[in-house]
Amino acid sequence: MTVIVTDKGFGSDDWTLGFVPLDDAANDVAALDVPSSANPADLIKQMTGAKMVRVDFPSFADGRGFTIARQLRLAGFTGRLRAKGHVISDQYAMARRCGFDEVEISEELATRQPEGEWKFRSDWQANNYQARMRG
Numbered sequence: 001m002t003v004i005v006t007d008k009g010f011g012s013d014d015w016t017l018g019f020v021p022l023d024d025a026a027n028d029v030a031a032l033d034v035p036s037s038a039n040p041a042d043l044i045k046q047m048t049g050a051k052m053v054r055v056d057f058p059s060f061a062d063g064r065g066f067t068i069a070r071q072l073r074l075a076g077f078t079g080r081l082r083a084k085g086h087v088i089s090d091q092y093a094m095a096r097r098c099g100f101d102e103v104e105i106s107e108e109l110a111t112r113q114p115e116g117e118w119k120f121r122s123d124w125q126a127n128n129y130q131a132r133m134r135g
Contacts, residue, residue, distance in 0.1 A: 003110040004082075005092065005103040007122040010115045013104070015080075019054055021025040022046065036064040040071035047072075050079055054104065057085035071098035089117040
């Protein structure tokens with residue numbers, strides 16, 4: 001079982017249409033499962049009609065998923081964007097700033113890093129150092 005983290009805290013997964021691995025994707029799939037090794041430029045060409053993209057984070061030290069999210073948003077993707085895997089609460093604000101709408105974590109991680117730790121970082125727009133510096 002997994003836990004979905006949003007700015008409101010922990011919740012259950014409301015996505016019911018399933019996910020198609022990127023390698024098996026054809027045009028007009030509802031949702032793509034994307035590995036962190038995916039090339040964002042190639043991904044943008046493959047996601048015609050996708051309503052949800054879930055990007056894998058195999059390790060909390062692997063930041064390629066943040067780049068994928070940012071590139072998708074810059075390319076105009078407006079669907080749901082979910083980070084999945086080893087994202088820790090300290091990375092939540094960065095995930096939101098890069099364009100993720102939500103984070104999918106394991107129940108084990110949710111136990112180690114309770115909801116309060118994630119909600120503490122949910123005011124991600126107010127804690128944007130670069131925006132404050134630009135004035």
